Amino acid sequence: MNYRIGSSVQAPKAITPLASAVMVALATALLAASPGAAAQDSSTQGSSATTLDTVSVLGSRTKPRTVSSSAVPIDIISGEEFRNQGATDALDQLKVLVPSFNVSTIPIDDAASLVRPANLRGLPPDNTLLLVNGKRFHRSAVITFLGHGLSDGAQGPDLSVFPSLALEQVDVLRDGAAAQYGSDAIAGVLNFGLKKLREGGTAEVFTGKYYEGDGLTTQYSAQIGLPLTEHGFATFTAEWRKADDTSRSVQRDDAAATAAAGYPEVNDPAQIWGSPKVDDDFKFVANLGLTTESVDFYLFGNYAKREVDGGFYYRDPTSRSGVYSNDGGETLLVGNLTGAGTCPTIALRDPSGNLLPYAGVAAAVGALPANCFTFLSSLPGGFTPRFGGELEDMSVVAGAKGTLGEWYWDVSGSYGRNDIDFTIYNTVNASLGPDQPANLYFKPGGNTQTEKNFNVDVSRDIPVTFSSQPLRLALGAEWREESFKISQGDGPSTAIGPLTEQGFALGSNGFNGFSPRTAGTFDRRNWAAYADLEAQLTEKFLLAGALRFEDYDSFGSTTTGKLTGRFDFTPNFAIRGAYNTGFRAPTPGQANISQISTVFGGTALEDIATLPPTNPIAQIKGARPLTPEESKNFSLGAVWTEGDWLVTLDGYRIEVEDRIALSTSFTITDAERAALVAGGNPEAASISQVTYFGNAFDTTTTGVDLVTSYKSDHFGGDTTYSLAANWNKTKVDRFDTDFIDEARVYKLEKSLPKTKGYFSIHHQRQIFHANLRFNYYSSWYEDHLDSGVISAADGGLPIYGGSAVIVDAEVGWKFDSGLYFSLGAQNLFDRTPAKNPWSGVAGAEYPVHSPYGFNGGFYYARVGWKF
Template sequence: MASAVKAALAAALLVNSSVAVAQDSSPPGTPETSTLDTVSVLGSRTKPRTVSSSAVPIDIISGEEFRNQGATDALDQLRVLVPSFNVSTIPIDDAASLIRPANLRGLPPDNTLLLVNGKRFHRAAVITFLGHGLSDGAQGPDLSVFPSLALEQVDVLRDGAAAQYGSDAIAGVINFGLKKIREGGTAEVFAGQFYKGDGLTTQYSAQIGLPLTERGFATLTAEWRKADDTSRSVQRDDAAAAIAAGYPGVGDPAQVWGSPKIDDDLKLVANLGLSTDAVDFYLFGNYAKRDVDGGFYFRDPTARSGVYSNDGGETLLIGNLTGAGACPTIALRDGGGNLLPYSTVSGAVAALPANCYTFLSSLPGGFTPRFGGKLEDSSIFAGAKGNWGDWYWDVSGSWGRNDIEFIIYNTVNASLGPDQPEGLYFRPGGNTQTEKSVNVDVTRDFETRFTFQPLRLAAGAEWREESFKISPGDGPSTAIGPLTEQGFALGSNGFNGFSTRTAGTFDRRNWAAYADLEAQVTERFLLAGALRFEDYDSFGSTTTGKVTGRFDFNEHFALRGAYNTGFRAPTPGQANISQISTVFGGTALEDIATLPPTNPIAQLKGARPLTPEESKNVSLGAVWTEGDWLFTLDGYQIKVEDRIALSTSFAVTPEERAALVAGGSPEAASISQVTYFGNAFDTTTTGVDLVTSYRSGHFGGTTTYSLAANWNKTEVDRFDTDFIDEARVYKLEKSLPKTKGYFSIHHQRQIFNASLRFNYYGSFYEDHLDSGVISAADGGLPIYGGSALIVDAEVGWKFDSGLYFSLGAQNLFDRAPGKNPWSGVAGAEYPVHTPYGFNGGFYYARVGWKF
């Protein structure tokens, strides 16, 4: 099938003498619109600007370009269109596999602000506990809750903008602009599958525009998607050894590394507007939900601590259910450390007294938990805008919520012994992020003798409330069973339920005031400045500013630059979350507790109250336009102080563990490590963005060539050695490719269009088993991934009737990353955080009707 896809695409490209990124998919006969004329609301509070006239670097991606590719998730769609944007498949990383962390300009997800129609969108409820070093502890927005069909365009501001938009806008801002249509619509079906025959994805999309009286519109969009899971796994060494020793029921592979299963992925978006003679009213919002089901680490029946053995696999862990009579010792290995045959061990298990219990009797092949969740996201924005004399005003309010209910099954609460829930199914609880805001914005132009054009003033005020709720888990997921004191792990194994003691709702409120001035000082010189003051009830106030300038030497060439300060406030979730997770600690699985900085044991390990991250961002760039040519080159440097992240794991001594239990934290009985959030290191990120495009009449139609590339490097300037170690620093600096970019060609001729994209990814570093060391020579398990060139291709036809069809492939030549040299240790065939994914080639077809 993969060969057939390659041949079909190649034939279509050759027959039509064209190669091509789908930037213009308007119906036949529609006048061409240059991307140079497309305007963005980002970068200036006073006036929309085009890519070529902006004083700061902005990517403007049309909705059609955004969606005309094989990826159906907004994160993957952005990954191939914005070179400084990185996201990878997250197979076994707790909640990060449900809402994947994304990185703009090498900074964590919560350093990028998401807007919808220019209004702040709420963050997700998921805190990334396992984020491959760079994203550890981040709580960013969920970009995947919007259907691409609802988007008119996507603007990416690649510059700090906290002085204009507030907290989080350190790396930049992404704005989703929604479509506004009052008639017609679209219906579409999409289907695709990986070359290896798994990951079947089906998607149904529909959109309709309705008139809202004679002066209004109502644009409604719906999307439903389902994606099967994938597996790029090999058998683990320990599982193979158990099979060789005769242990029954061990899977092959025992553990799955792959994309999780996504079911019932529903996305709804409404965008409404109504104009009157005096006021324009607007209302928009979204609702989304999906079910995610993924894999977890295999629990070895010959060694898993807290379940099968507590001495490294030498002897079996046996619980005394009644306390009457001592239970015998059963060896799992011989004197040479070799596994004894299962027949020998099972015979001894069968001879145990009735009061003695071991999980080898009920789960002799070990077990591999399945972890997932039910996600819901909803928001509503309402406002009115108009003119009052020379003043333009905009008053709005918003409410947004992101909710996740975790599930984990095919696992046990070992402390309960044989008394397990039906189906080995647990509900560990969940998290809810809720945000409310009220905004008042005004703008006005002032005539002045000192500027070439009127002086433009924008000012405003904002009030926000943010809350993070921790919902408790069900009884079995949090239970501290009777076998706890005998060394059996408590809580649902792999992801403990949130206890009622740590559950609750944690709020924060803040208000802000800002002013933005923009002056066209001369015909060629633009100067702008912004100042913002914010006050938080949790840690006090902060003031940020920004200065931007642009000088046009002539109509073709200009220099632009900006300097700004920024901040990111610690979230209520980061300040209050408490969770126990199971991670691979280099040689074995370990239970690690994440504690709030206010927790006594966290403070014993050095935790302090969280303070905001602070940043300084400077950029300098050049813009050159000539006819159908556009060329921009922008360099930047972002310094961030007191970055917030999860600490290194600290060992908990038996004395500390006993003190925690005695002090009212009984769930601490089985933890071996603790971690917490803190401000502990400073970084400097330096980079260069190159974007160029050329529109021609080649090949008998309109052919657009686009080249975009990013070079990015992060250095850790200072770090607290008691908080993070050299291995973590290494991941912060080297986990993402330094160089990433694409070259694309899009061709449109009559009803036919075609596109060809070459995506380049530089080399990267990975240590997904968190061995805690930098080189393999030290006994660790790091992986160095090489550079790669990934080719995407698509051909399509659009007919006068409105019917359209396309066929394409992402990763056309099925490029896979280099093999994981330590695949047998954890069962992963490839490095799992590869920036271009590890699933290989994906072919797809799309058919739709625009009416």
């Protein structure tokens, strides 16, 4: 039996004065647009929908193709379309433009709140490959320890490091492509194409906030194009952004009960569910090119940094294990600092389980001998850690390309680095007792992902007698080195203090520092060779194939292949299909990371250690060395064009075997814990549960993509209608019951909406443009408490979020002088999910993994000058 919170989203809120003002302003601007306003070339205005003549380098290693002529499904999103919305983060911008792309706000999920996991076609973020100007981009250093089931353990790229102003277009290949591009391209490929300007530029200011009055976002962007001699270009783009945090929290039941019992300094709300604070978010992109008579040289790269500060779970002073109580809140945890004498037992609850008044407990604490210590003395209201970090990302790609006889060649090298230094404050290392760092501030260390690539690609056309079109052959080789570094945390964050043996938790509470035993750098190297052949066998029939061999020094070699075909029945109608095999290699981070996190286990917080498969603690619970994921991808579709109409319909089936993910947590017994400590694993002293990476389940994902567009001259201007929708379903075919449980399977299969799509109208009339988008999300499953305990208490009833339609709107003007401005709203009618029925338990007003967010409506304004 399922518990469903309504069949749709929560009924619209009462319209606030602010929401009313935004809607009236947008409507007035639309109605006030004059057909007689000064004319301007529509090509310089806001974006239109997908065009038939825009080409993409994806899907073929030989000849770039348009959306309508491609043998595989490709979305081509112009840079202007990317920017004409209120979102400033590339993840949120893609979410409303690509139906099979999902990402949600991550409020309290450890490092996932710093680099949010995104899912293409229902698969984890490291199943999608990111390219920039057609070259592989490095992955993030963040491993998603808590990924709502679907993304647990994933290590994907950070798409948020690129300013949208730098993008000429974004290509989305919705098909497996490991045979062409290598590891990770199971769900598809994203390619960020950078602008190439020799002159002119743009300066822009953006600001907006949520209807609730929080989350103020301010962004400054600038771009300039310069000539690089007479035959080259140099384009530079910079962006600085700051976003305040939000809160959609309610008071937790335990915090309310603690406050009612007289405990002082209990905040209301005690913990914050909301978007984290982002400060000093700086992004810079350079794209340079130089053409000579025989060789073209290119150089591009990025630098980005940002600081993120978010909330964590509240530590209740009457129950938090390892800090305040170790018997479920019956008695207070009291430590003996000298070992002399015996410390008294102090009750926290009466025989019926009710909290005793704080006054009596405080009096007993005040009477403790000087050698007896309890955190109730210094933190009587409990505490809520704040977690965040500073992220830094940089990359550089340099290369040359040209022709040699009949051959076209391209040689390039790249270096990419993503670094994160974690911080956690307003917390304690309980094992240190009263000897805490200043301001309760800890630096638990960090992670660094570094990648080096070297590529040689050649191609040529080979004339044949059986066709007017030549065979198109592409060959290439790649060498890649990848390393993952774990940086040691500071002393207080890793210390095993003197009170450890008395039951006080060691390490910075909430996110333990990386210890000297787990710190280090872990490398992996691989090389690959590929061949790609494309033949226009007849005027109507295109056939292409690709084969790739890769060899890794960590686990051996793998071979993948792809076969693609397209048949044009008429100039306006064609069918297309593809079959490919793919793989994803386990990352050095997944194979070696070690971390202790705090999760909400039903009704209490629990410390869970994530350990590498080689760790003796993990091996006790069945850990084995990681092997690659392997996939099979089938797709079949149709393309129809007629005048200003474009319609594509593509079905797909993705089978993935031996998926790599985090296991279910395993309980460590007292005997196992004692044996591990005695065997030289001191960190096991405060570990109650462990999880590790493994290959333990297979899935099949099936779906259908529908993309349509129609151009017209409606409403006295150029009006483009676009409809795009995705239906996607994942089924777990096999899983190891010793590795994951039914609750995890349920998350894998149900956590994303099965149907997602949008219908948009873009209108361009002289200097005026308007965008209206209706975004649809079907129902989805939520269990952000990471446990079935609460659901089981109510008869095993899971939380369901209902379907929703979210409306976005924007109007704007661009003048001959180059001045432009726009105003708009995302989630115009301030829709939020139905309220969380267990909000008092977790302190979250809404289900926090809502695919369309839980912050409500956001209004914004943009003003700029293009010169």
